[in-house]
Amino acid sequence: MNSVKAVGVIGLGLIGGSMAKSIAGRTGCTVYGSDMSEKVMNDATSDKTLSGRLDEHYGDIDVLIVALYPLDVVGTIEEAAPKLKKGCIVIDCTGVKQIICNELSGKLAGMGLRFIGGHPMAGKEVAGYSNSCDDLFDGASMILCRDEYTDEEAMNAACDFFPRLGFAQVRITNAKEHDAVIAYTSQLAHVTSSAYIKSPTLNKRYGFSAGSFKDMTRVAKLNEEMWADLFLANDEALLYEIDALSKNLSEYRKALSERDRKRLVELLRDGRVRKEKDEHSEQNTH
Numbered sequence: 001m002n003s004v005k006a007v008g009v010i011g012l013g014l015i016g017g018s019m020a021k022s023i024a025g026r027t028g029c030t031v032y033g034s035d036m037s038e039k040v041m042n043d044a045t046s047d048k049t050l051s052g053r054l055d056e057h058y059g060d061i062d063v064l065i066v067a068l069y070p071l072d073v074v075g076t077i078e079e080a081a082p083k084l085k086k087g088c089i090v091i092d093c094t095g096v097k098q099i100i101c102n103e104l105s106g107k108l109a110g111m112g113l114r115f116i117g118g119h120p121m122a123g124k125e126v127a128g129y130s131n132s133c134d135d136l137f138d139g140a141s142m143i144l145c146r147d148e149y150t151d152e153e154a155m156n157a158a159c160d161f162f163p164r165l166g167f168a169q170v171r172i173t174n175a176k177e178h179d180a181v182i183a184y185t186s187q188l189a190h191v192t193s194s195a196y197i198k199s200p201t202l203n204k205r206y207g208f209s210a211g212s213f214k215d216m217t218r219v220a221k222l223n224e225e226m227w228a229d230l231f232l233a234n235d236e237a238l239l240y241e242i243d244a245l246s247k248n249l250s251e252y253r254k255a256l257s258e259r260d261r262k263r264l265v266e267l268l269r270d271g272r273v274r275k276e277k278d279e280h281s282e283q284n285t286h
Helices: 014-026 038-046 068-085 098-109 152-165 175-196 199-206 211-220 224-232 235-257 261-285
Strands: 006-010 030-036 063-066 090-091 114-121 143-144 170-172
Touching: 006 014, 014 030, 014 063, 014 152, 030 038, 038 063, 038 175, 063 068, 068 090, 068 098, 068 224, 090 098, 090 152, 098 114, 098 175, 114 152, 114 175, 143 152, 143 175, 152 170, 170 175, 175 224, 175 235, 224 235, 235 261
Parallel strands: 006 030, 006 063, 063 090, 090 114, 143 170
Antiparallel strands: 114 143
16 A cells, blocks of 8 residues: 555554554554544544544545444444545454444445455453554454455555554455354454353462463453454354364363273374364464
């Protein structure tokens, strides 16, 4: 997106704030922003991330990035759309894609705008603009969703733009596949972590826990309002993954309750081998 001179960002929390900081610091683009918190707006202006308020510059921007809770995205973009100039590229950063892309892709194309569903695979256990940073996306993956309304020139421009913010790779998929895979790689991990930490043994763990406990519980520290909406927006795919996990756990439980060491070794070996194959496959994709 070398032709991009100005970018608008709606929602200056952890993701949107980091987007704004990365764009301002790494691309030379002018960044205009919008956030419901006046303090955040003042902070983002004071630290030179923003050059102005987005509501005064909708017609000037070449790209609009929206980083809001999933249920707020569609309405916000629909409200902004008539203010944008023709050809503006609109990209959202929501963790589910079908409910966003199905509502917006065709509608925005009919208005002369170019929509791409996006999902930056990066984050922290803390939220808000105060925790945003210009290197949050370094080494991360940016997912972009294509459908029948996608403008390929806009897609190519986005594929060129996001690596400038530190992303190591851009993956192109469709909204349905995104939601199916993300239910496994992200949403199931958050459900499992949240359930795992509820054991009555938790208050006895001090001095008995190390890396394994930290790995399993890290994402239990989440934003429950946002994640509840993400889960409900992708309920079918997430239920499939929860059922698959429950089935797998029942096999371990059965082997343990029957003191079947041979079966337990087989189950553990299968898990180890799958992990090793996964690591090898991941290395071969880079």
